[in-house]
Amino acid sequence: MNPETRTAAPACVAVATADSRYDILIGGALMGDPASWRGLPAAAQAVVVTNTTVDALHGDALRHALAPHYRQVSTLALPDGEAHKDWPTLNLIFDHLLRHGADRKTVLFALGGGVVGDITGFAAASYMRGVPFVQVPTTLLAQVDSSVGGKTAINHPLGKNMIGAFYQPRRVICDLDTLATLPARELSAGLAEVIKYGPIADPAFLAWIEAHLDALLARDRKALAHAVKRSCEIKAWVVGQDERESGLRAILNFGHTFGHAIEAGLGYGEWLHGEAVGCGMVMAADLSAALGLVPADFVDRLRRLVERAGLPVTGPALGAARYLELMRVDKKAEAGEIRFVVIESLGRAAMRPADDALVTRVIERHCAPA
Amino acid sequence: MNPETRTAAPACVAVATADSRYDILIGGALMGDPASWRGLPAAAQAVVVTNTTVDALHGDALRHALAPHYRQVSTLALPDGEAHKDWPTLNLIFDHLLRHGADRKTVLFALGGGVVGDITGFAAASYMRGVPFVQVPTTLLAQVDSSVGGKTAINHPLGKNMIGAFYQPRRVICDLDTLATLPARELSAGLAEVIKYGPIADPAFLAWIEAHLDALLARDRKALAHAVKRSCEIKAWVVGQDERESGLRAILNFGHTFGHAIEAGLGYGEWLHGEAVGCGMVMAADLSAALGLVPADFVDRLRRLVERAGLPVTGPALGAARYLELMRVDKKAEAGEIRFVVIESLGRAAMRPADDALVTRVIERHCAPA
Numbered sequence: 225m226n227p228e229t230r231t232a233a234p235a236c237v238a239v240a241t242a243d244s245r246y247d248i249l250i251g252g253a254l255m256g257d258p259a260s261w262r263g264l265p266a267a268a269q270a271v272v273v274t275n276t277t278v279d280a281l282h283g284d285a286l287r288h289a290l291a292p293h294y295r296q297v298s299t300l301a302l303p304d305g306e307a308h309k310d311w312p313t314l315n316l317i318f319d320h321l322l323r324h325g326a327d328r329k330t331v332l333f334a335l336g337g338g339v340v341g342d343i344t345g346f347a348a349a350s351y352m353r354g355v356p357f358v359q360v361p362t363t364l365l366a367q368v369d370s371s372v373g374g375k376t377a378i379n380h381p382l383g384k385n386m387i388g389a390f391y392q393p394r395r396v397i398c399d400l401d402t403l404a405t406l407p408a409r410e411l412s413a414g415l416a417e418v419i420k421y422g423p424i425a426d427p428a429f430l431a432w433i434e435a436h437l438d439a440l441l442a443r444d445r446k447a448l449a450h451a452v453k454r455s456c457e458i459k460a461w462v463v464g465q466d467e468r469e470s471g472l473r474a475i476l477n478f479g480h481t482f483g484h485a486i487e488a489g490l491g492y493g494e495w496l497h498g499e500a501v502g503c504g505m506v507m508a509a510d511l512s513a514a515l516g517l518v519p520a521d522f523v524d525r526l527r528r529l530v531e532r533a534g535l536p537v538t539g540p541a542l543g544a545a546r547y548l549e550l551m552r553v554d555k556k557a558e559a560g561e562i563r564f565v566v567i568e569s570l571g572r573a574a575m576r577p578a579d580d581a582l583v584t585r586v587i588e589r590h591c592a593p594a
Numbered sequence: 595m596n597p598e599t600r601t602a603a604p605a606c607v608a609v610a611t612a613d614s615r616y617d618i619l620i621g622g623a624l625m626g627d628p629a630s631w632r633g634l635p636a637a638a639q640a641v642v643v644t645n646t647t648v649d650a651l652h653g654d655a656l657r658h659a660l661a662p663h664y665r666q667v668s669t670l671a672l673p674d675g676e677a678h679k680d681w682p683t684l685n686l687i688f689d690h691l692l693r694h695g696a697d698r699k700t701v702l703f704a705l706g707g708g709v710v711g712d713i714t715g716f717a718a719a720s721y722m723r724g725v726p727f728v729q730v731p732t733t734l735l736a737q738v739d740s741s742v743g744g745k746t747a748i749n750h751p752l753g754k755n756m757i758g759a760f761y762q763p764r765r766v767i768c769d770l771d772t773l774a775t776l777p778a779r780e781l782s783a784g785l786a787e788v789i790k791y792g793p794i795a796d797p798a799f800l801a802w803i804e805a806h807l808d809a810l811l812a813r814d815r816k817a818l819a820h821a822v823k824r825s826c827e828i829k830a831w832v833v834g835q836d837e838r839e840s841g842l843r844a845i846l847n848f849g850h851t852f853g854h855a856i857e858a859g860l861g862y863g864e865w866l867h868g869e870a871v872g873c874g875m876v877m878a879a880d881l882s883a884a885l886g887l888v889p890a891d892f893v894d895r896l897r898r899l900v901e902r903a904g905l906p907v908t909g910p911a912l913g914a915a916r917y918l919e920l921m922r923v924d925k926k927a928e929a930g931e932i933r934f935v936v937i938e939s940l941g942r943a944a945m946r947p948a949d950d951a952l953v954t955r956v957i958e959r960h961c962a963p964a
Contacts, residue, residue, distance in 0.1 A: 327925075328925060349759065352756060389724070555723075
């Protein structure tokens with residue numbers, strides 16, 4: 225990373241929903257910058273929720289940054305991985321908060337990737353019916369997607385993110401330095417969500433990603449800064465219009481209906497969420513083509529990009545019937561009818577149902593034989 | 595009960611918060627009145643959540659009423675009692691919803707007392723990040739207090755109602771007929787919350803309760819209708835000004851700080867919530883007198899009324915130190931300082947801290963020796 229960029233002012237993207245307003249700060253060395261932490265809600269106590277892997281890398285930096293602002297700063301390091309985004313792990317947070325005498329003003333800091341952010345956000349939404357929390361995402365996926373917009377949740381054995389709340393953080397601090405230590409597999413997983421914003425909202429951004437994918441994979445600071453900023457801008461724009469996903473917001477789930485089926489079918493944690501979304505986007509693009517909405521070469525274009533990003537483009541061999549069964553419990557389904565996010569035209573997405581037969585053919589084209 | 599009152603139009607109390615508005619209907623025979631169920635959110639599926647006791651008494655009536663409005667009506671009867679207001683029971687609701695293919699539009703109906711209402715409300719708040727729900731309270735306590743205002747929660751072994759959400763129902767249907775089958779002990783428990791509204795908000799209502807307590811205990815329909823309506827009016831007025839308990843709403847917890855300590859100290863379910871609140875109000879009134887806010891004869895007046903209502907006025911022998919320890923994890927506590935709801939003058943309550951020594955003397959005056 226280039227040292228002189230560390231002194232550049234961070235980018236700031238504002239998120240405004242009906243009853244909350246907060247900033248996403250994006251830049252290098254934000255964790256150590258006192259300005260990142262000023263003006264948060266006052267409290268006697270802060271609790272850092274993280275996982276054991278991230279704690280070892282960034283826990284001390286965050287605790288050091290918080291020490292001047294809170295009388296007591298405690299840390300709870302959860303086990304690492306999507307398999308732990310569940311009830312028992314959520315209860316570890318409640319146990320910690322109660323044992324440390326956390327009150328209604330206590331601020332939670334979610335330091336980690338999407339799993340830590342989602343579970344900590346839901347804990348913050350539910351503890352004493354709501355305490356403030358701050359997202360400090362340390363993965364590309366969390367910085368461009370899960371930490372922004374206030375969707376919090378845990379998984380249920382019968383479906384991903386089935387139990388949760390819409391609950392906005394007070395601030396999101398995307399310190400690009402944390403991406404330096406990110407495993408390559410997780411960098412690729414994050415790129416899936418970055419790529420997503422192109423087809424659903426911004427054809428020019430899609431072309432930019434194609435042109436800068438090598439720089440992104442090489443963790444070029446300037447390229448990462450732009451990718452995170454543009455992704456957050458698009459997400460903030462969508463969430464500002466439809467916080468509760470009564471309409472527009474659903475387009476952010478492009479690739480997620482197929483993706484969730486992959487994750488649930490294999491057991492959470494087998495594929496990374498971004499890997500499932502990457503493969504799911506190729507399937508959703510093919511479905512869009514099969515519905516006559518986009519030309520077939522769009523499917524090829526997207527598949528090439530997903531593949532170049534280091535993501536799988538062939539789904540696991542669950543069998544089409546199992547895919548359909550899993551997709552019917554997707555949150556977007558209504559009365560058992562699956563609703564897919566499809567690309568209507570490049571840069572514009574919409575929700576559509578689709579015939580089982582058509583979906584089956586898409587699955588069979590893109591998945592290993594059962 | 596008097597048959598001709600069954601045809602009287604139900605009373606209607608409106609609740610209006612920043613982003614929701616709903617009605618509380620109060621009257622006889624509401625369950626069987628088609629008008630009670632008109633205009634609720636449309637959905638393919640309704641799920642009745644109740645407990646085994648209430649299901650046997652009122653389940654069929656509710657299912658019959660809902661049948662014309664939903665393609666599928668299923669029932670989940672939970673085990674009965676405050677001891678089951680916990681994670682494992684909440685998970686029974688999520689399991690049921692997922693196994694029945696409940697989607698985001700599915701409407702939950704909470705048929706029962708405070709436990710059923712609180713746990714079903716939290717399930718509705720969290721399932722797929724929020725589905726609509728309707729309260730059908732069948733106890734006096736739920737009709738005058740817990741079903742109104744959107745506080746939902748479950749208990750944690752270290753504290754009552756520690757995990758929950760502010761989540762408003764779409765309607766509250768208080769069918770006074772359900773009070774006919776209510777055990778006497780639960781009727782008394784409900785009267786504790788009715789009595790509460792007098793000291794905190796309405797001296798004339800306190801005098802009315804004193805004059806009509808025998809009629810209420812005899813389940814006189816007209817007296818019950820007035821008690822439920824006036825209680826709901828006061829609660830709706832408070833909640834409309836402060837849904838999230840950032841200030842005024844806390845006065846509704848008069849007697850609850852001591853009461854929660856009794857419940858937690860004995861183990862949830864040993865004393866009914868209303869019993870603990872009744873005894874807790876006497877202690878909170880004594881604390882108000884000890885702080886020089888109200889004359890000593892107010893304490894006697896309130897104790898006599900609580901006692902006449904069939905409620906305990908002597909707390910269990912937990913020892914003052916244990917009471918204080920339990921109260922320090924109360925949700926109203928801040929940085930370990932307990933904040934009590936006290937009566938400043940008859941009809942007006944406020945939040946105050948108090949010296950441990952003073953509180954200890956209050957506990958020792960009103961509790962059996964440890």
